[in-house]
Amino acid sequence: xxxxxxxxxxxxxxxxxxxxxxxxxxxxxxxxxxxxxxxxxxxxxxxxxxxxxxxxxxxxxxxxxxxxxxxxxxxxxxxxxxxxxxxxxxxxxxxxxxxxxxxxxxxxxxxxxxxxxxxxxxxxxxxxxxxxxxxxxxxxxxxxxxxx
Amino acid sequence: xxxxxxxxxxxxxxxxxxxxxxxxxxxxxxxxxxxxxxxxxxxxxxxxxxxxxxxxxxxxxxxxxxxxxxxxxxxxxxxxxxxxxxxxxxxxxxxxxxxxxxxxxxxxxxxxxxxxxxxxxxxxxxxxxxxxxxxxxxxxxxxxxxxxxxxxxxxxxxxxxxxxxxxxxxxxxxxxxxxxxxxxxxxxxxxxxxxxxxxxxxxxxxxxxxxxxxxxxxxxxxxxxxxxxxxxxxxxxxxxxxxxxxxxxxxxxxxxxxxxxxxxxxxxxxxxxxxxxxxxxxxxxxxxxxxxxxxxxxxxxxxxxxxxxxxxxxxxxxxxxxxxxxxxxxxxxxx
Numbered sequence: 001x002x003x004x005x006x007x008x009x010x011x012x013x014x015x016x017x018x019x020x021x022x023x024x025x026x027x028x029x030x031x032x033x034x035x036x037x038x039x040x041x042x043x044x045x046x047x048x049x050x051x052x053x054x055x056x057x058x059x060x061x062x063x064x065x066x067x068x069x070x071x072x073x074x075x076x077x078x079x080x081x082x083x084x085x086x087x088x089x090x091x092x093x094x095x096x097x098x099x100x101x102x103x104x105x106x107x108x109x110x111x112x113x114x115x116x117x118x119x120x121x122x123x124x125x126x127x128x129x130x131x132x133x134x135x136x137x138x139x140x141x142x143x144x145x146x147x148x
Numbered sequence: 149x150x151x152x153x154x155x156x157x158x159x160x161x162x163x164x165x166x167x168x169x170x171x172x173x174x175x176x177x178x179x180x181x182x183x184x185x186x187x188x189x190x191x192x193x194x195x196x197x198x199x200x201x202x203x204x205x206x207x208x209x210x211x212x213x214x215x216x217x218x219x220x221x222x223x224x225x226x227x228x229x230x231x232x233x234x235x236x237x238x239x240x241x242x243x244x245x246x247x248x249x250x251x252x253x254x255x256x257x258x259x260x261x262x263x264x265x266x267x268x269x270x271x272x273x274x275x276x277x278x279x280x281x282x283x284x285x286x287x288x289x290x291x292x293x294x295x296x297x298x299x300x301x302x303x304x305x306x307x308x309x310x311x312x313x314x315x316x317x318x319x320x321x322x323x324x325x326x327x328x329x330x331x332x333x334x335x336x337x338x339x340x341x342x343x344x345x346x347x348x349x350x351x352x353x354x355x356x357x358x359x360x361x362x363x364x365x366x367x368x369x370x371x372x373x374x375x376x377x378x379x380x381x382x383x384x385x386x387x388x389x390x391x392x393x394x395x396x397x398x399x400x401x402x403x404x405x406x407x408x409x410x411x412x413x414x415x416x417x418x419x420x421x422x423x424x425x426x427x428x429x430x431x432x433x434x435x436x437x438x439x440x441x442x443x444x445x446x447x448x449x450x451x452x453x454x455x456x457x458x459x460x461x462x463x464x465x466x467x468x469x470x471x472x473x474x475x476x477x478x479x480x481x482x483x
Contacts (some may be wrong), residue, residue, distance in 0.1 A: 001340075001342075001356065001359075001360065001399070002342070002356070002395065002398065002399075004342050004343040007342040007343070007344075007356065008342075008343065008344075010391065010394060011344065011349070011352040011391065014352075014387060014390055014391055014394070015305070015306050015349065015352070015387060016305040016306065016387065016423075017305060018304070018305050023302070072298050072300075073298075075298060077298065077300045078297065078298045078299060078300045078301075079300075080300060081299070081300020081301055081302060082300070082301075082302060082303070083302075084300070084302075085301075085302040088300050089300060089301075094300065097298070097299060097300050098299060100298070101295075101296040101297070101298035101299040101300075102296045102299070104296065104297075104298055105291060105296035105297060105298065106296075108196060108197040108199075122295065122296070122299060
């Protein structure tokens with residue numbers, strides 16, 4: 001029988017490769033469109049909502065999260081993700097998708113031990129690394145400020 | 149009768165007298181359009197969960213098999229089966245609806261071959277008839293091995309799609325009156341691991357096991373690959389089939405021109421199903437819906453069915469383990 005290394009080389013040579021030109025282009029376009037929609041909401045809110053800039057950006061975030069969650073619930077977001085890849089995972093709508101999709105999936109195990117317990121199964125690592133890195137950045141910022 | 153280290157030939161005749169199958173709508177729109185007995189209208193099929201839908205799918209397939217064979221539950225001595233869900237819940241739960249002794253099996257997607265091999269052995273030992281049924285469901289397998297259904301992920305170029313479907317066969321020692329396929333030999337697989345770790349490339353992980361079992365089968369039965377009209381593996385997909393062909397060529401096993409794969413046969417090219425179908429229901433569905441009919445109709449006389457399985461779990465992959473593969477070979481012939 002063929003050796004492990006030799007077989008790995010055979011698999012590598014025979015495996016179809018990702019068409020990166022295509023996937024990068026799709027991710028760029030869809031990610032760009034999502035950001036444009038966010039920017040459009042930002043401009044519209046700035047025009048019509050009497051709030052300061054910080055509150056407007058929070059409002060835009062909330063709107064995009066709502067849209068991501070809604071499209072996930074309607075069964076559309078996974079179809080966008082099929083083509084867009086990281087283009088629809090990286091924006092905040094993708095974050096909403098990563099929380100709503102397990103909540104829907106594990107609803108059959110009940111509200112508490114199914115939906116509530118497992119809704120952060122995908123987003124959990126993002127939240128943990130986000131919190132940890134923000135603490136690290138905060139400490140560096142504090143020390144840098146004290147030194148200066 | 150033991151033919152070799154892994155291969156046995158039943159001394160009594162073991163007939164596959166009846167088959168029944170059921171599949172999801174995507175599978176029914178593929179290459180097997182028109183061959184499938186019963187089609188699900190949607191993934192949940194009127195049930196609260198996909199697991200319940202898979203259980204119901206199995207119940208329907210077994211019930212339809214009993215109806216076709218005009219048998220009551222007490223006429224069947226044994227039911228063997230498995231699926232891909234944790235603790236083979238759909239198999240066990242579907243078995244509670246029938247008054248038939250049950251033996252649950254697991255060898256991932258190779259379970260169909262395992263079930264036929266065990267049932268043939270049991271019939272050789274004197275039981276009258278046995279049902280073998282394996283199933284898989286796209287949604288239950290996604291949850292078991294991958295991500296929530298609605299998560300917007302992109303499949304990798306080597307991924308395959310789990311087949312939603314179930315196939316059930318009735319094995320009996322009693323000769324039917326019509327042209328009926330017989331199990332003439334079966335080869336138990338060894339677990340082969342060549343160190344593949346990509347859980348999205350099952351074809352590559354299973355191809356060496358398929359090669360190992362096929363070459364053991366041919367060696368121990370003294371047959372050549374072209375003895376069979378068709379050698380059909382379970383769910384290697386297009387990449388796995390290619391790798392198997394390359395392995396056979398390399399190791400000097402004369403390559404059969406009729407090498408094919410259930411995973412490659414099930415979906416049509418435009419269906420966006422990656423490199424083909426996979427799952428414990430893939431080989432059982434393709435056998436019951438298509439290959440069995442070819443045998444009965446006389447279009448082929450000798451089939452070597454080689455269901456293949458990747459013996460991984462989501463946790464074993466996360467723990468960095470490689471993926472062991474297994475394959476069972478079952479020679480099914482019309483004499």
